[in-house]
Structures are given as structure tokens and as C-alpha cells.
Amino acid sequence: MQLRIQTRLFLGFTLLSSILVSSSGYLYFSQTSKDLLDRVEETNMQQLYRYQEALDHIVQDMDRISAQVIYSTDIKNYLIEVNETDSSSFLSFTKRKKYEDLLASFNGPWFIASQINLISLSGFFLTYGKNMSILPDIEQRIEKVHWIKEALQLEGEKLLITPRINEWQENQELFFSLVRSFNFPPALTPAVVEIQQPYELLSETMELGQNKESQAKVFVIDDSGKQFYPNKKENKEQPEIPKLSGKVTEIKGAKSNESDIWIKLRSDYSGLTILIQQPKSVVMEPIIRLQKMTWLLGILGECISLVIAYILSAGIASPIRYLQTRLDKLSLDNMNISTTKKLRNTKEIASLYSTFEDMRTRLNDSLTEVLQAQKRENLAHLQAMYAQMNPHFLFNTLTSMASFAEESGFPEHARISQKLSNMLRYATQSVNNSVSLKQEIRYTIDYLELMQFRYEGQFSYTLLVDSSFDNEPVPKFLLQPLVENSFTHGFQQARPPWEIELSVESNEVNGYWLIRIKDNGSGFSNAAFKETQDLIQELNNGQIRQLDNLSAQGLGHIGIVNTLTRCHLFWNGQVQFTLNNLSRGMEFTISIRREA
Known part of the structure; x- marks a missing residue:
């Protein structure tokens, strides 16, 4: 599509100003967005370090108690003896009370751990803590618990168990625990110690320092991907925690087009990974507000640029448009008398006017010759038309033939002649x-x-x-x-x-x-x-x-x-x-x- 010179100039100026405005805006927002994401990452990493320190402190307390228990000679001897004595005797009851007091000394007067449990695969169970009631089918429950075998395979190393309903007491509260196994010879019955803490302690720890109005979410998982916090049974709408390759990852939501920013930190001591999830739209909200204001200013500047571009393009194209108007008014009737005023805006335009005058003169001469040739050609066509057969001659001839056939006693031939005449008359119309x-x-x-x-x-x-x-x-x-x-x-x-x-x-x-x-x-x-x-x-x-x-x-x-x-x-x-x-x-x- 051909464009006028004014349109070309206007579009050129407009395109140049648009490129300058859009490129500067893009560079500005790109750098600002990067700086904002860096600040968010730094803030979240500081929060993660605080969470990590608090979690490590809880695990250290649990681990210290478990280490005291498994390295206690008295506890080891008691677990060996309990398999050889009658658990229903008064002496057995007295010893049980004695070792409950020993577990209490490990736990301290402030109940550092909510519950300490000694568990043997033979069915023995000894507990001390805030809840001393034990379910009657404890032996069957010990056989069904899978994490005891996992702890025995670690040969004394600590094993963190995700929050769950307490298997040993009647209350249905959530607990998480740390388990260690005793280093017994293979001939002896294996045993473990379990240190329990209530889920509320974990929940309170992870809620410290959180802004109630913030949409950021905190998650804790172990190395196998099992979720420690929050507990899945509390909130059925929790997102699926992705596997992150780096510390900071942007992931698009599975059910929406919005992206989330994930930041993680792993504790080498506890083996737990803490993650913070934030919607990118919330993080970028200050940038979006600034972007709207900048776009308004950019549109205003663009409008001013359009006005300036129009004035400049109109000033350059006005003489050319005047010449175009004169050309549009030029016709065969005024070809030899049409004149154009001299415009001296630029040297190029003055030269164009001079060329137009020469072209008009030559065109007038050429048209005169063409008109003469056209007259001769029309005369030849007129002569050829006279030489053509008039269609009415055919109609009249067929009609005469039909009348003759009718008079001669050939009505069928007359009818056919009339039909052919009708078709010919119909076909010669437009x-x-x-x-x-x-x-x-x-x-x-x-x-x-x-x-x-x-x-x-x-x-x-x-x-x-x-x-x-x-x-x-x-x-x-x-x-x-x-x-x-x-x-x-x-x-x-x-x-x-x-x-x-x-x-x-x-x-x-x-x-x-x-x-x-x-x-x-x-x-x-x-x-x-x-x-x-x-x-x-x-x-x-x-x-x-x-x-x-x-x-x-x-x-x-x-x-x-x-x-x-x-x-x-x-x-x-x-x-x-x-x-x-x-x-x-x-x-x-x-x-x-x-x-x-």
C-alpha cells in the first residue's frame, strides 16, 4: 500500500519516539524489577536463617536427650534385664518407676521434650512425659510401626519422623519425633528411644516473625520430600511443593497462569529444608503501580510527540500536496491553459514545479495527437458496424419463414421456426x-x-x-x-x-x-x-x-x-x-x- 509523504514522515517520527520511550521504559522496569526481586530474596533468606536456627535448636534439644538415653549404661542394662524378668512382679514395677525417674532427670523439670519413649521389639514400652497413659494393645502397635525398622537401619543415627497422630496414647494430638536405636549386639532384642514434641511447638516456631497480612507461605520438608510443616491434614488446599534446583526458583502455577517465587534453605544438622512461597504478582505490586504511573506519563509524552511530528510532517508535505491538488484538477479541457504558482519552499520542490510545467506542455501535445488517432479509429469502427448483419434481419427472416410454413400447411415447421426466433431474440439481449x-x-x-x-x-x-x-x-x-x-x-x-x-x-x-x-x-x-x-x-x-x-x-x-x-x-x-x-x-x- 502506497502512503503519502506526510504519512510516511509522521509515521517515521512517531516510530522513533515510540522506540525511545518503550526502550527506556523497558530498561528501567527490567532493572527495577531485578533490584526488587534481589531485595525480596535477601529478606526471605534472612527469615529462612531465623527459621533454621529455631528448628535446629528444637532438634538439638531432642537429639541431646536421645543421646543421653542411648548412651546411659543403666538404661541399656534395664532393657536387657526387662526381657528376662517377669514384668508383672513388684520388683519389676519398682524398677520401672526407677527408670521413669531417670528419664525425668534427662528431660529436666521444664519438660524439654513432651514425651520420652523406650521401645523394644519384644513389646516392652516405657514412657515419661506429660501423658503417662498407654493404650492396652501396645505390643501390636509396636509391630505395625514402620519407622522403628528405619531407625534400626541407621545404627544409632538420628531419624526425624514427620508430624502424625500419637500411636501410643489415647489423645489424638499431632506430634513429631526424633528416634535413635541402641547399639545392642545382634543376639539381643533391638530397642529405640523416641523423643516427641507437639506439633504446636513447630507451628509456633514457624509463625514467629510472619506478617499476618503477607501472602507468603512457609513449608518444611525432609530430604525424602515428606512435609513437616504445615500439616497436610490441616489445610487440604496446600500447593504441591516442587523440587527446586537452586535457592531461588520462579514456577508457574499448575491451576493458574500466575507464577510463584520459591526460596529454600536446607539445614545440614537436621536435614530439613525450609521453603518460602510468594506470589510474584504480590512481590511485583510496587513495580506494577509505578509502571501504571510511568505509562500515563509516557502516553502523555507520546501525544506531545505526535503533535510535533504532525506539525513537522505537514510543513514538509504541504507544498507537495498543493502540487497534487493542481494535478487532480488538470483535465483535457484545460491542459493547455492550466498554470501553477511558483513555490520556493525548497530547491527540490522548485525543481519539481519546473519539471511539471515541461511535462504538461509535452502531455498536451501528445494528447492532441492521440485524439486525432482516436477519431480515425472510431471512423473505422463505424464503417465496420455498418458492414455487420443487423440481428433484426434474422428475426424478421425467421418470422417470415414461420408464416410461410404455416400458410403452406407445415404448422410444425412454423412452430420450430418461431421457437428458434424466440431463442435468438432472448440470447441477443444484454x-x-x-x-x-x-x-x-x-x-x-x-x-x-x-x-x-x-x-x-x-x-x-x-x-x-x-x-x-x-x-x-x-x-x-x-x-x-x-x-x-x-x-x-x-x-x-x-x-x-x-x-x-x-x-x-x-x-x-x-x-x-x-x-x-x-x-x-x-x-x-x-x-x-x-x-x-x-x-x-x-x-x-x-x-x-x-x-x-x-x-x-x-x-x-x-x-x-x-x-x-x-x-x-x-x-x-x-x-x-x-x-x-x-x-x-x-x-x-x-x-x-x-x-x-
Whole structure:
């Protein structure tokens, strides 16, 4: 598309200012966003270090108590003896009380641990803490607990167990625990010590320093990916914790298009990883507010730039536009008298004016010569027209022949001559005008009756037309080419008698009216049927084939392609075509949507 010089200059100035504004804004926001994310990362890392220190302190207290228990000679001897004595005797009860007091000394008067449990695979269980009640089926519960075997495999190393419901007491409170195994010889029954802490202690620790209005979430997991905090049973809508490759990772949400920023820190002592999740939209909210303000200022600056660009481009293009106006007013009548005022804005424009004057003079001389040549050519055409045969001569001759045949006792020949005269008169009218369906059918009937005369009774036709459609406008030469197709192709390989049925009817279901042509010939060949179906499919889909060649075909070359394409253009696409090969012959249907 060609643009005016003013438009080009205006777009150039506008594009330059837009690039400067957008690039500077992009660089500014990119750097500002990076700085903000760095500050958020630094703040969250400081919070993570505080969480790590608090968690390590809790685990250290639990680990210290567990170490005192497993390295206590008295505790080890007691676990060995308890398998050899009767647990129901008074002596056994006295010893049990003694070692409960020993566990109390490890725990201290302030209950550093909520509960200390000694567990043997033989079914022995000794506890000390805030809850001294034990469930009666303790031996069966010891057999079902899977983490005891995991602790025994670590051979004395600590094992942190995720929060869960207490297996040993009747209360249903959540606990997390640290477990160590005793280093007994293989011949002795394995045993472990479990140090329990309530989940509330973990929850209170992780909530310290949190802003209640912040949307940041804190998670704690172990090396196997099991979640320590928050407990999944408390909140069913917790997100799936991703596996992070670095300390800071941006991850797109699985159920939304928003991204979250994850920051993690792992404690080498406890083996726990602390993560903070923040929605990126919340983190970037200050930048977004600043971005909106900057965009408003940028739009204002862009508007001012547009005004300046328009003034500059108009000042440069105004002389050229004046020359264009003068050129538009130039015509054959004033070619030799048209003048242009001299403009001296720039040297280039003055030179352009001088060139225009020279061009006008030469063009005036050339047009004079062309007009003389055109007069001579028109005279030659006029002479050729006089040499052509007047169509009325043919009409009058056929009419005279019909009258002569009627007077001579040949009424059939007179009728045929009259039909041929009617067809010739119809065909010599303008092909660009539409006709009524009644006129087109009358022309087609004339053709069919001529074919009946030609084939001497071997051909017949049936006409079923709803008279309510007589005045429907249709393109000229719509029906006759389609009917002629039956003689050209359908009847060549079929034995007479031949029949053609032409019907016009209404389809009340979908608001269409139908033109249907049916014959009893041999139908379309496979190649012709496929080619015609392809054409119909294209037209039904709104595609027009060889549109630039339609006007060049002429009446003598109108075939199915041109006929159907003319129908599609005439009814503005509100038409559908259907072609079917029957057991004998073919059926072609044109469906036209009726206007409301």
C-alpha cells in the first residue's frame, strides 16, 4: 500500500519516539524489577536463617536427650534385664518407676521434650512425659510401626519422623519425633528411644516473625520430600511443593497462569529444608503501580510527540500536496491553459514545479495527437458496424419463414421456426441483466422443444414449477446450459427414450427454494463427477474458481464452472449445490435461501 509523504514522515517520527520511550521504559522496569526481586530474596533468606536456627535448636534439644538415653549404661542394662524378668512382679514395677525417674532427670523439670519413649521389639514400652497413659494393645502397635525398622537401619543415627497422630496414647494430638536405636549386639532384642514434641511447638516456631497480612507461605520438608510443616491434614488446599534446583526458583502455577517465587534453605544438622512461597504478582505490586504511573506519563509524552511530528510532517508535505491538488484538477479541457504558482519552499520542490510545467506542455501535445488517432479509429469502427448483419434481419427472416410454413400447411415447421426466433431474440439481449424465473424457463422450454423436434420422439421432458416463484430473479442462461449437459454427456452412453425432469419447489424446513434437474442418462463419469464435486465443494465453502476468466468465456463457452460460479455471485453466496449420480442418470439441485 502506497502512503503519502506526510504519512510516511509522521509515521517515521512517531516510530522513533515510540522506540525511545518503550526502550527506556523497558530498561528501567527490567532493572527495577531485578533490584526488587534481589531485595525480596535477601529478606526471605534472612527469615529462612531465623527459621533454621529455631528448628535446629528444637532438634538439638531432642537429639541431646536421645543421646543421653542411648548412651546411659543403666538404661541399656534395664532393657536387657526387662526381657528376662517377669514384668508383672513388684520388683519389676519398682524398677520401672526407677527408670521413669531417670528419664525425668534427662528431660529436666521444664519438660524439654513432651514425651520420652523406650521401645523394644519384644513389646516392652516405657514412657515419661506429660501423658503417662498407654493404650492396652501396645505390643501390636509396636509391630505395625514402620519407622522403628528405619531407625534400626541407621545404627544409632538420628531419624526425624514427620508430624502424625500419637500411636501410643489415647489423645489424638499431632506430634513429631526424633528416634535413635541402641547399639545392642545382634543376639539381643533391638530397642529405640523416641523423643516427641507437639506439633504446636513447630507451628509456633514457624509463625514467629510472619506478617499476618503477607501472602507468603512457609513449608518444611525432609530430604525424602515428606512435609513437616504445615500439616497436610490441616489445610487440604496446600500447593504441591516442587523440587527446586537452586535457592531461588520462579514456577508457574499448575491451576493458574500466575507464577510463584520459591526460596529454600536446607539445614545440614537436621536435614530439613525450609521453603518460602510468594506470589510474584504480590512481590511485583510496587513495580506494577509505578509502571501504571510511568505509562500515563509516557502516553502523555507520546501525544506531545505526535503533535510535533504532525506539525513537522505537514510543513514538509504541504507544498507537495498543493502540487497534487493542481494535478487532480488538470483535465483535457484545460491542459493547455492550466498554470501553477511558483513555490520556493525548497530547491527540490522548485525543481519539481519546473519539471511539471515541461511535462504538461509535452502531455498536451501528445494528447492532441492521440485524439486525432482516436477519431480515425472510431471512423473505422463505424464503417465496420455498418458492414455487420443487423440481428433484426434474422428475426424478421425467421418470422417470415414461420408464416410461410404455416400458410403452406407445415404448422410444425412454423412452430420450430418461431421457437428458434424466440431463442435468438432472448440470447441477443444484454447478458449482464437478471431475468425472472418465468422468462428463463420459457427460454429453456423453447430449447427442449427444439431438441424434441430434432430427436423425433426419442426425447421427452417433464416440467413441475411452483407458480409462486415465477417472478423470482435469476441469472440469465441459468437452466439451459445445465439441461444441455444431459444431451452432451448424459445421453451419449444411454439408449432412448431419454427423459429430463425440471422442477421448482419450496423447502419450508430450512427456508430454501429448490431448482432440480434430473435425467435418465448414464450419469457423470468418475472423473467428471469428482471434478464437478470439487467445484461444488469450493463454491459451497465460498471459494470462487477462475473469477478473472468468467467475462472472457462468452455465451458460446458457458459451462458448468461458469454457470455455477455466476449463480454463487448472483445470490451473494446464499446458494448451495448438490450433485448425485442415480442408479440411472443424475440429479442436480440448486438450493437458494429466500430473503426474509
